[in-house]
Amino acid sequence: MQVPGLGWDALAGEALAWRETRTVGVRWLPLSEEGPGVGVDGDGTPGGTATVLVWMDAGCGYPPHRHLGPEDVLVLQGGYRDEMGEYGAGDHVHYAAGSTHSPCALGKRGDPACVLYATIQVGTEPFESA
Numbered sequence: 071m072q073v074p075g076l077g078w079d080a081l082a083g084e085a086l087a088w089r090e091t092r093t094v095g096v097r098w099l100p101l102s103e104e105g106p107g108v109g110v111d112g113d114g115t116p117g118g119t120a121t122v123l124v125w126m127d128a129g130c131g132y133p134p135h136r137h138l139g140p141e142d143v144l145v146l147q148g149g150y151r152d153e154m155g156e157y158g159a160g161d162h163v164h165y166a167a168g169s170t171h172s173p174c175a176l177g178k179r180g181d182p183a184c185v186l187y188a189t190i191q192v193g194t195e196p197f198e199s200a
Contacts, residue, residue: 088125095130095175099123121189126150128181131174139192141165148184149176170197 088097103120119139123146126132131150142164149158152171157163165171175184 086123091132093130093132095127096132097125099125118193119189119191121187124184124186124188126173126175126184126186127179128175128177128183129179132172134170134172134197135194136170136197137165137167137190137192137194139167139190141191141194142189144187146185146187148182150174150184150186151176167192172197 086099088099090097099122101121101123104118126148128148142162143157145157145159145161145163147159149156149161150173151157152173154163154165154171156176158176177184
């Protein structure tokens with residue numbers, strides 16, 4: 071599949087139809103979706119599968135959430151850290167069903183954004199700590 075406008079220069083966000091999330095500095099671009107929405111922003115109907123690009127401005131990230139099914143992430147640009155470690159361009163990370171984390175892009179304002187290629191199965195839900 072060819073994604074119109076996608077090229078390394080286009081990752082700056084101008085040429086792609088990024089979708090905003092409820093989280094400041096975090097956007098996503100669906101590449102494929104099957105079944106119900108997977109809740110990329112924690113508000114979908116769980117049950118589907120999606121392949122998406124995720125954009126996190128430096129220093130920004132998702133609030134804590136639980137994966138209802140497995141998720142695979144490939145870091146295309148920049149990097150992020152979460153409770154499991156720190157990852158940079160070229161790293162692949164697998165999150166098992168039931169895992170929880172709160173990824174945050176590395177760097178400070180003005181640094182390159184973190185761009186991820188992710189396959190999400192079943193969806194996510196906000197994680198409420200006890």
